Amino acid sequence: MSIKLVRQALRGERPLARMWHVHELKDRYDAVIIGGGAHGLCCAYYLAVEHGITNVAVLEKRYIGSGGSGRNTAIVRSNYLTPEGVRFYDASLKLYERMAAELDINVMLSQRGHMTLAHNDGSLRTMRRRAEVNRLQGVESRVIFPDEIKQHCPVLDVSDHPRYPILGALYHPRGGIMRHDAVVWGYAHQADARGVHIHQMTEVTGITVAGRKVTGVETNRGHIKTDTVLNATAGWCSIISAMAGLKLPVTTSPLQACVSEPLKPFLDVVIVSGSLHIYVSQSDRGELVMGASVDPFPSYSFRGSLDFAESLAGHIIELMPGLQRVRMMRQWAGLCDMTPDYSPIMGFTPVEGFFVDVGWGTYGFKASAIAGKMLAECIATQRTPDLIAPFRLSRFGEFDLVGEAGAASVGN
Numbered sequence: 001m002s003i004k005l006v007r008q009a010l011r012g013e014r015p016l017a018r019m020w021h022v023h024e025l026k027d028r029y030d031a032v033i034i035g036g037g038a039h040g041l042c043c044a045y046y047l048a049v050e051h052g053i054t055n056v057a058v059l060e061k062r063y064i065g066s067g068g069s070g071r072n073t074a075i076v077r078s079n080y081l082t083p084e085g086v087r088f089y090d091a092s093l094k095l096y097e098r099m100a101a102e103l104d105i106n107v108m109l110s111q112r113g114h115m116t117l118a119h120n121d122g123s124l125r126t127m128r129r130r131a132e133v134n135r136l137q138g139v140e141s142r143v144i145f146p147d148e149i150k151q152h153c154p155v156l157d158v159s160d161h162p163r164y165p166i167l168g169a170l171y172h173p174r175g176g177i178m179r180h181d182a183v184v185w186g187y188a189h190q191a192d193a194r195g196v197h198i199h200q201m202t203e204v205t206g207i208t209v210a211g212r213k214v215t216g217v218e219t220n221r222g223h224i225k226t227d228t229v230l231n232a233t234a235g236w237c238s239i240i241s242a243m244a245g246l247k248l249p250v251t252t253s254p255l256q257a258c259v260s261e262p263l264k265p266f267l268d269v270v271i272v273s274g275s276l277h278i279y280v281s282q283s284d285r286g287e288l289v290m291g292a293s294v295d296p297f298p299s300y301s302f303r304g305s306l307d308f309a310e311s312l313a314g315h316i317i318e319l320m321p322g323l324q325r326v327r328m329m330r331q332w333a334g335l336c337d338m339t340p341d342y343s344p345i346m347g348f349t350p351v352e353g354f355f356v357d358v359g360w361g362t363y364g365f366k367a368s369a370i371a372g373k374m375l376a377e378c379i380a381t382q383r384t385p386d387l388i389a390p391f392r393l394s395r396f397g398e399f400d401l402v403g404e405a406g407a408a409s410v411g412n
Helices: 003-011 038-051 083-097 099-103 121-136 146-152 180-193 234-243 306-319 364-381 386-391
Strands: 031-034 056-059 114-118 142-144 168-172 197-199 204-209 214-219 222-225 229-231 251-260 270-273 278-282 288-294 328-338 345-347 354-358
Touching (some): 031 038, 038 354, 083 099, 083 121, 083 364, 083 386, 099 180, 114 121, 142 146, 146 168, 180 364, 229 234, 234 251, 345 364, 345 386, 354 364, 364 386
Parallel strands (some): 031 056, 056 197, 114 270
Antiparallel strands (some): 114 168, 142 168, 214 222, 251 288, 270 278, 278 288, 345 354
8 A cells, every 4th residue: 555545544635536637639649559458558658757758649449448458357477388478477577566656556466376277197297397487587486286285275176086186286476466457547647647648439440551651540539640559459459450551460259257246255366277278366355256268269249158157167166166156246258369379469560650569368467567668668769678579570470489378277
């Protein structure tokens, strides 16, 4: 909790009524960021704070955080599979760890631990490999076995009777959960305070390109002249990039999630099963936040399905039989922009002035802090930071992929 918030409470003061302001759309900006989620707002914040670029517009079709930033399950971790991925996501986790102080907002980071279960010998070998990769990159992560798993999560069935016996788990102590809406609002507030314009209900209808160079953006509120555009639209990124004449190796599919009725606190860690394609954590309000695999077909639907609910419930009960009478309260879907190697695409494109921050799949929220920071540096300096060089668009033509499918808890 910040000192400012405590001081306001003791004095009986009310915080400011607005976290950001409403502005008229200017006819020209130095940079236009399409997508008012955590990635886009974070980039705007760092452009202003670290590079002094404040004539920036963030355009959001609906309201900020209404896309993937508000539809994810707010898990953060850095125990990935490749050295490039581990370094990148660990840098993001470090930014999250100091975010409350930096943005002056309570993001409710709870580093309660993250356990990825292994149900067979193949999964256990993968966990050992990931643990070694993590260790070599300085990330705390280790393989644990049923006795210790039971200590961390007593409700798990670690006997040898279940259909999916638990042989071990990859335990990542710094993993956990946080408030995704607080992250979005924190970046929005601090970016706005430095002069960035946030335009909600502003839909991009076209991108003007002359000679393979960006010259402006068309919106439902008028034309904007600009030499720099960042596509940070997650599931909609292929549509936006096509407006600039760029085809991305990205497919969009829904990822469904749900929450249960509130329960007394009993789940102190985040539980993930790659074999069952499920994950579950318990929020501060007592709800179980649960997710399953990406839907096996491309779609832009936000609707939940009965098939998802039935499959998820069955697998959760396999792991925790005591939850069979718990009721599901609501379910929803978000859009995942999936690349062939399960790693993002960041930085320059063949269209001059058109940058991308896309292809996040199920990892987007975990990376928003460092992704925005690196894209701001890329835009301001016109150079690709070393940390994101492996995630360049050209890697697909160079056969230099960064395969993170093995670290996906709910991928297909």
